[in-house]
Amino acid sequence: MTTICLVRHGETDWNAAQRIQGRTDVPLNETGKWQAEQTGLYLKDSHWDVVISSPLSRAKETAHLILKHVHVHAPLVIMDDFIERDFGDAEGISFEERQKLFPDKQYPNMEPLEAMQDRMLEGIEKVRATYPDQHVLIVAHGAAIHCLLTILADEHMGLQDTRLVNACLNYVEWKDGEWKVRDYNVVNHLTQSSPS
Numbered sequence: 001m002t003t004i005c006l007v008r009h010g011e012t013d014w015n016a017a018q019r020i021q022g023r024t025d026v027p028l029n030e031t032g033k034w035q036a037e038q039t040g041l042y043l044k045d046s047h048w049d050v051v052i053s054s055p056l057s058r059a060k061e062t063a064h065l066i067l068k069h070v071h072v073h074a075p076l077v078i079m080d081d082f083i084e085r086d087f088g089d090a091e092g093i094s095f096e097e098r099q100k101l102f103p104d105k106q107y108p109n110m111e112p113l114e115a116m117q118d119r120m121l122e123g124i125e126k127v128r129a130t131y132p133d134q135h136v137l138i139v140a141h142g143a144a145i146h147c148l149l150t151i152l153a154d155e156h157m158g159l160q161d162t163r164l165v166n167a168c169l170n171y172v173e174w175k176d177g178e179w180k181v182r183d184y185n186v187v188n189h190l191t192q193s194s195p196s
Contacts, residue, residue, distance in 0.1 A: 002131065002132060002134060003136070003174075004137075006171075007138065007139045007140070008142050009036075009140070010028045010033060010035035010036040010061075010166055011031045012027065015166055016029065018094060019092055020087050020091055020092070021092075023083065023084060023091070025056050032167075036062040036065035036066055037069075039065075040069030044069040047135055049073075050137070051066065051070065051072050051136075051137045052127065052136060052137070053078055054078075054139065055078050060078070062139045063076055079126070084142075084144050085141075086109070086111040120148040121148070145164055148172075152179045157181060165185060168184075171183045
């Protein structure tokens with residue numbers, strides 16, 4: 001059975017300001033670094049065979065901070081499949097501005113939903129083919145992970161309106177010939193107060 005834990009990257013200044021990031025390469029802030037450390041400490045006693053990251057720096061930095069605590073014999077693997085959705089003209093714009101400019105959330109030049117769905121599904125199928133029956137950590141992004149979970153989950157999990165928290169954990173497994181969502185938006189490791 002292939003088990004995957006999808007980790008949303010830690011917080012950035014744009015997350016804190018509710019600015020949509022997409023493919024814009026924004027680094028972690030101090031809270032985000034702390035969240036990544038807490039994630040690594042929480043996962044260190046579990047067995048992991050490989051850690052994979054999106055190519056964006058906030059995901060890679062989160063992965064490297066997790067790897068300080070998690071013992072994996074393979075180097076960090078970068079996979080473009082798990083990059084965040086391109087939000088086109090909405091990137092960098094505040095929540096209030098987006099409400100005014102794009103009330104329907106149809107941002108010009110945004111990656112189509114179907115394209116993101118296809119790429120995320122292709123990504124986990126590549127992971128299953130490359131790491132069969134292994135335990136895999138994938139550090140990715142809120143919209144990308146949400147998209148994948150929504151495809152894989154059964155309809156009464158209520159995922160549609162769930163906002164995935166920075167550094168949350170989401171577990172999926174390949175069992176009996178299909179992907180199953182075992183748990184999502186797990187934040188037990190972030191319950192103590194952060195330094196900021």
